[in-house]
Amino acid sequence: CGTWARLQQRQSSGCVYSSIHGFNQNEVREKLQAFAGGSVDLLKQDSGIGVLTINNPSLMNAFSGSMMVELEERVSQLENWPEGKGLIVCGAAGTFSSGSDLNAVRGLSNPEGGMQMCMFMQVALTRLLRLPLVSVALVEGRALGGGAEITTACDFRLMASGSVIQFIQKHMGLVPGWGGAARLVNIVGSQNALKLLGGALKVDSEFGLQIGLSDGVLEASQASEGAETLIQQAENWLGRYTKGPAPVIQAVKKVVLSGRELPLSDALRTEKDVFGSVWSGPANLHALAMKSKYK
Numbered sequence: 701c702g703t704w705a706r707l708q709q710r711q712s713s714g715c716v717y718s719s720i721h722g723f724n725q726n727e728v729r730e731k732l733q734a735f736a737g738g739s740v741d742l743l744k745q746d747s748g749i750g751v752l753t754i755n756n757p758s759l760m761n762a763f764s765g766s767m768m769v770e771l772e773e774r775v776s777q778l779e780n781w782p783e784g785k786g787l788i789v790c791g792a793a794g795t796f797s798s799g800s801d802l803n804a805v806r807g808l809s810n811p812e813g814g815m816q817m818c819m820f821m822q823v824a825l826t827r828l829l830r831l832p833l834v835s836v837a838l839v840e841g842r843a844l845g846g847g848a849e850i851t852t853a854c855d856f857r858l859m860a861s862g863s864v865i866q867f868i869q870k871h872m873g874l875v876p877g878w879g880g881a882a883r884l885v886n887i888v889g890s891q892n893a894l895k896l897l898g899g900a901l902k903v904d905s906e907f908g909l910q911i912g913l914s915d916g917v918l919e920a921s922q923a924s925e926g927a928e929t930l931i932q933q934a935e936n937w938l939g940r941y942t943k944g945p946a947p948v949i950q951a952v953k954k955v956v957l958s959g960r961e962l963p964l965s966d967a968l969r970t971e972k973d974v975f976g977s978v979w980s981g982p983a984n985l986h987a988l989a990m991k992s993k994y995k
């Protein structure tokens with residue numbers, strides 16, 4: 701697909717930033733690796749649903765430098781997953797993420813270091829949002845600062861009862877820098893984004909639904925035999941949008957993404973190309989043979 705391929709190409713070559721902006725991805729990667737700790741784990745399931753886990757429980761899943769690098773590596777793996785249909789992004793041990801690891805932040809304390817880290821994370825999170833998979837952030841516990849920003853790099857957000865998303869950057873004398881402000885405006889509109897960022901408001905599951913930041917509330921059940929875990933609940937919720945063959949689900953995500961990101965004429969051309977990739981495909985031929993009715 702012509703325009704889609706160009707969009708993909710732009711994103712893997714760094715999309716927004718290049719050497720013109722003083723961005724050297726390999727150099728930043730090397731610097732970030734020096735701030736080690738935790739991991740970002742990927743489980744690719746046979747069902748076509750991936751689970752990406754932010755894993756640094758002793759620091760409330762704060763993002764060390766090496767985790768930023770791992771996030772980018774996991775996104776690369778997901779970009780090359782033909783059988784993939786959906787993705788759940790969650791945190792380990794009952795909480796989502798408390799944002800940047802403050803120890804790494806202190807080590808990058810000059811504006812140049814901060815901006816390099818921002819550029820790296822913006823590129824990784826833009827690629828996460830542009831995956832041809834339907835993605836959902838499963839928020840349990842807290843998503844603070846950079847953690848709140850990561851939730852906005854998914855197509856949907858599900859909040860467990862008792863969980864909180866909070867853009868606390870203002871309290872730190874900062875603004876979001878991982879692309880979270882731009883994405884938040886797209887999700888909740890500029891009025892609500894100004895309230896959330898300007899007031900560093902705590903968004904609980906009810907408020908989240910009200911302003912459209914959250915797409916559903918999950919009830920954390922007591923761990924008992926037969927009780928669904930939050931991940932299982934999120935998988936069930938996602939199932940409505942990922943049921944069917946991977947090429948069709950990926951095609952749906954691509955046309956929505958191009959409609960959101962491209963000027964209309966480019967989006968229309970992409971839609972035509974993506975349509976061509978599924979027209980007379982196995983799923984299309986099967987549906988025609990079944991003479992299905994949609995009453």
Ligand SMILES: CC[C@@H](C(=O)O)C(=O)SCCNC(=O)CCNC(=O)[C@H](O)C(C)(C)COP(=O)(O)OP(=O)(O)OC[C@H]1O[C@@H](n2cnc3c(N)ncnc32)[C@H](O)[C@@H]1OP(=O)(O)O
Pocket residue numbers: 758759760762763798799800801802803805842844845846847849868869872874875876877878
């Ligand atoms: C670049 C800026 C920005 C962005 O990218 O947008 C950021 O993300 S900056 C990071 C913003 N986050 C914070 O400032 C979080 C600060 N921490 C807290 O508010 C609290 O720790 C908590 C997350 C609300 C949890 O509170 P509580 O349940 O009471 O646990 P503890 O406070 O005891 O936390 C356990 C342990 O974890 C350490 N911790 C938590 N978050 C971070 C973090 N972001 N970086 C480094 N360390 C973190 C906390 O210090 C405790 O460690 P010990 O004191 O050694 O036990």
